[in-house]
Amino acid sequence: MSAALPLRLLMAAAPLLLSACGTLGAAAQAEQGAAAEFANVWGRWADSGGDIAVAVTWERKVQPGVTVAEIEDAFASVAAEENLKMVGSLPLSAELQARSSQPQKFLKVYSYCDPETARAMVDFSPHMAAFLPCRITVLEKDDGLWIYTMNMDMLTKMGRKLPPELKPRVTRVRDAIWKMLERGARGEF
DSSP states (O other), rough: OOOOHHHHHHHHHHHHHHHHHHHHHHHHBOTTTHHHHHHHHHHHHTTTSSSSHHTTTTEEEETOOHHHHHHHHHHHHHHHHHOOEEEEEEOOHHHHHHHHSSOOOOOEEEEEEOOHHHOOOHHHOGGGGGGGSSSEEEETTTEEEEEEETTTHHIIIIOOOOOTTTHHHHHHHHHHHHHHHHHHHHHHO
């Protein structure tokens, strides 16, 4: 065996070793539960055949008989209970129907925000601005209505440790979006 072979092996392994050092450093700064949430996201990614959107979202099938109006009432009810502000909506199917004069399956995006928590999150991590405001979407598919939103556990578990004064605020917003998903799917308001 030549002396060059071990050197080549070391050079080939160096990126992996350096990557592992960075990963271990990031893991040391992460919230408790980060590994389990990462495994959940990774598993959903693998199970979906590599669809990153599946990996990073939550979804619920709306119970049969629940109307869009009931879903919207559930969203509004949770927003009022949790002091979230509805900051807009994007009625995509209505716009597409207006443009094409053809019936469209329902598709509407609803946006909610807690301005103080949003500001604090952006101050903590400016890249969080890309996730603002919190969005929840109602989508009609062949088998009925579905609700989709971002997996907010990624924010509360997979990221750097949140400052103690910020964590309960972010958790409250996470819980409100979860309630919207659950109660909207049941039409509970």
